[in-house]
Amino acid sequence: MGGPLKMSGKKSPNGSRSDQEGTAEARRAPMREFSRSLPMSLLRAREAVMRQFRPSLRNHGLTEQQWRILRALTAVDTIEVTELARVAFLLGPSLSRILRDLEARDLIERRTAKADLRRGEVSISSKGLKLIEAVAPTSEAIYAEITHRFGARKLAELQDMLGELERSLAAMEVAGEGEVEADE
Amino acid sequence: MGGPLKMSGKKSPNGSRSDQEGTAEARRAPMREFSRSLPMSLLRAREAVMRQFRPSLRNHGLTEQQWRILRALTAVDTIEVTELARVAFLLGPSLSRILRDLEARDLIERRTAKADLRRGEVSISSKGLKLIEAVAPTSEAIYAEITHRFGARKLAELQDMLGELERSLAAMEVAGEGEVEADE
DNA sequence: CAAGATAACTTAACATGTTAAACAAATTTC
DNA sequence: GAAATTTGTTTAACATGTTAAGTTATCTTG
Numbered sequence: 001m002g003g004p005l006k007m008s009g010k011k012s013p014n015g016s017r018s019d020q021e022g023t024a025e026a027r028r029a030p031m032r033e034f035s036r037s038l039p040m041s042l043l044r045a046r047e048a049v050m051r052q053f054r055p056s057l058r059n060h061g062l063t064e065q066q067w068r069i070l071r072a073l074t075a076v077d078t079i080e081v082t083e084l085a086r087v088a089f090l091l092g093p094s095l096s097r098i099l100r101d102l103e104a105r106d107l108i109e110r111r112t113a114k115a116d117l118r119r120g121e122v123s124i125s126s127k128g129l130k131l132i133e134a135v136a137p138t139s140e141a142i143y144a145e146i147t148h149r150f151g152a153r154k155l156a157e158l159q160d161m162l163g164e165l166e167r168s169l170a171a172m173e174v175a176g177e178g179e180v181e182a183d184e
Numbered sequence: 185m186g187g188p189l190k191m192s193g194k195k196s197p198n199g200s201r202s203d204q205e206g207t208a209e210a211r212r213a214p215m216r217e218f219s220r221s222l223p224m225s226l227l228r229a230r231e232a233v234m235r236q237f238r239p240s241l242r243n244h245g246l247t248e249q250q251w252r253i254l255r256a257l258t259a260v261d262t263i264e265v266t267e268l269a270r271v272a273f274l275l276g277p278s279l280s281r282i283l284r285d286l287e288a289r290d291l292i293e294r295r296t297a298k299a300d301l302r303r304g305e306v307s308i309s310s311k312g313l314k315l316i317e318a319v320a321p322t323s324e325a326i327y328a329e330i331t332h333r334f335g336a337r338k339l340a341e342l343q344d345m346l347g348e349l350e351r352s353l354a355a356m357e358v359a360g361e362g363e364v365e366a367d368e
Numbered sequence: 369c370a371a372g373a374t375a376a377c378t379t380a381a382c383a384t385g386t387t388a389a390a391c392a393a394a395t396t397t398c
Numbered sequence: 399g400a401a402a403t404t405t406g407t408t409t410a411a412c413a414t415g416t417t418a419a420g421t422t423a424t425c426t427t428g
Contacts (some may be wrong), residue, residue: 036343038343039237042233043230043273044350045349049222049226049349052353054416057343066383068321074402075217082405087218091385091386092408093384093387094384096385107324116393118392119393143221146222150349150353154348154428158225161341161342162229163229165229169232169235169334170232170379172329247414248414265376266376274415275416276376277416278415278416280378281414300424303376
């Protein structure tokens with residue numbers, strides 16, 4: 001996304017452009033700057049990784065998000081919907097739909113908290129656990145292969161940087177550019 | 185995703201809910217391993233970045249993908265649909281729908297190639313260009329702020345690593361775990 | 369050149385992303 | 399303690415992700 005923009009028209013990225021690029025620079029190396037933007041880099045990298053996992057998940061009838069939820073549930077006894085949304089990194093509405101489906105497939109169980117009737121408590125079912133156990137070996141193998149190819153050291157370093165990036169932006173308040181609409 | 189799994193001790197999912205502390209390891213550090221997986225790290229990092237841009241885009245009536253397309257179009261005179269899908273990193277069906285919408289809003293122009301009637305050639309309209317120019321300043325400011333907060337040096341380093349990760353996985357053939365279905 | 373195979377899109381169908389609104393249960397206020 | 403507000407979750411509505419199938423045009427072969 002927001003990579004440095006150069007409005008079409010005059011493009012003098014750096015002086016001394018003696019090549020015959022003229023207006024055709026685009027044809028030569030299309031989208032150089034654009035494809036290098038941080039959001040695009042992150043998107044492509046993630047897709048490259050997920051592309052490895054999706055086929056295996058699909059063979060077990062799971063989407064990436066469904067897997068994230070079941071995977072998260074294996075680490076806890078029960079968990080509240082909101083907390084589950086946080087750890088599985090899903091928005092409420094998506095989670096709500098997926099839980100409905102997973103419950104219908106008997107992969108999870110659900111009840112309402114007695115202390116607070118608004119809250120729902122979710123846990124994985126034995127059937128869901130079996131499914132996870134069936135998928136896990138392949139997933140682990142793929143993850144190991146990725147680690148091997150990229151290098152364990154570098155992988156750790158990358159994840160450190162990603163975490164740092166997150167923290168760097170956590171405090172950055174999002175400016176909606178106008179549209180302030182007087183508080184009420 | 186596929187981070188090393190640890191099937192936390194069998195937690196008798198159904199019935200016998202008496203031991204409310206049994207496998208408490210979970211309560212202690214929920215989702216430590218899971219949240220550290222590479223796909224989750226990439227997803228969270230990207231979301232942290234995009235969260236900064238979305239409000240501004242939204243104020244201009246653009247989604248992230250629509251912006252990507254228009255942004256890509258500013259760098260070329262015209263481009264074929266397939267090539268556009270590649271640079272904007274969108275799947276054909278998504279692109280097809282979005283182009284239909286952008287054309288209806290007169291933000292892009294479209295014609296079929298005379299040499300090959302299957303191919304569609306797309307270009308940005310003057311209206312689309314004006315829109316881009318209206319959004320660009322804010323986007324650039326946000327990108328600059330991100331660069332400043334995280335550090336230009338580190339940002340470049342991060343993008344290098346992401347590119348390397350992509351290349352590492354490019355050749356890794358995706359194993360669908362069985363399901364070989366005899367070739368036809 | 370006509371049938372078969374490819375290629376470039378587009379449609380279809382289902383799942384999720386994203387924002388807004390609805391709802392019901394708790395909490396706060398006056 | 400009832401009205402107003404907040405909180406936890408779900409619905410709704412629209413846009414995109416993802417895979418499969420459909421369409422039309424081009425290329426390959428025999």
